[in-house]
Amino acid sequence: MPSRVPRPRRFLVCEPRYFDVRYAINPWMRDAAPVDHALARSQWDSLVRAYLDHGHAVEHADPVPGLPDMVFAANAAVVVGERVLGSNFHAPERRPESTAYDTWFKTAGFEVHRPESVCEGEGDLVPAGRFVLAGWGFRTSRAAHDEVQEFFGLPVVGLRLVDPYFYHLDTALFVLDDEDGGNIAYYPEAFSPGSREVLKRLYPRAVLADRDDAMAFGLNSVSDGRHVFVSPGATGLIGRLADHGYVPVPVDLSEFHKAGGGIKCCTQEIR
Numbered sequence: 001m002p003s004r005v006p007r008p009r010r011f012l013v014c015e016p017r018y019f020d021v022r023y024a025i026n027p028w029m030r031d032a033a034p035v036d037h038a039l040a041r042s043q044w045d046s047l048v049r050a051y052l053d054h055g056h057a058v059e060h061a062d063p064v065p066g067l068p069d070m071v072f073a074a075n076a077a078v079v080v081g082e083r084v085l086g087s088n089f090h091a092p093e094r095r096p097e098s099t100a101y102d103t104w105f106k107t108a109g110f111e112v113h114r115p116e117s118v119c120e121g122e123g124d125l126v127p128a129g130r131f132v133l134a135g136w137g138f139r140t141s142r143a144a145h146d147e148v149q150e151f152f153g154l155p156v157v158g159l160r161l162v163d164p165y166f167y168h169l170d171t172a173l174f175v176l177d178d179e180d181g182g183n184i185a186y187y188p189e190a191f192s193p194g195s196r197e198v199l200k201r202l203y204p205r206a207v208l209a210d211r212d213d214a215m216a217f218g219l220n221s222v223s224d225g226r227h228v229f230v231s232p233g234a235t236g237l238i239g240r241l242a243d244h245g246y247v248p249v250p251v252d253l254s255e256f257h258k259a260g261g262g263i264k265c266c267t268q269e270i271r
Contacts, residue, residue, distance in 0.1 A: 004226035028260035076101035119144035123168035135169025220262035
């Protein structure tokens, strides 16, 4: 069993002060579904504490009234080096979030580029060492993949999503580590047959999840190379991660599942 070494990370989050379910833009959302706001805040606080307890830096963007999904910071951008590719959301309800996050990054000294194509940040764009894994089929467009490649100068690997419950790439796949070519965990049936073959060739040692794991938001996880911050409901995946030498850190964000989000959705990584 290889020795897993954690790498300190820098995360951007946004507190769920205005989190709610006010519209339905994915299969998880039920318009006006009741949200336990105190529970949501407590769960989110537990995630931030878990990051800090494991040595990671956490920065905060201020929430904006009227933007209930701004808590899902991962959708705001992709950050590589000193460059930030912002978002151009598919749903009109979320488009104002882009301006709020662009302002945060610019104030922090980053170069920000707003894409012309529909592009939903780390929701569909996953930096994986020497390239970017890029989802399409429901939200981020294929045209955005070209913008990503031109902006960052990194090869882009397009992956077609086919199950509407896994409408973003980060609901079906996450990067475990970047060592020795890197490795990932993913749910194969979320992808088209051709995309499954691509993933098998790129990651023959990948940790595979079943549908129960995926529906429990087990793939909406964050790894530092050793510790995996993961939904406690993904029990099968948790066991497989441990078998591969990773240390699962269960964090319950079930209140956010009502809006189709989880741990990764709430976490923007500043690389």
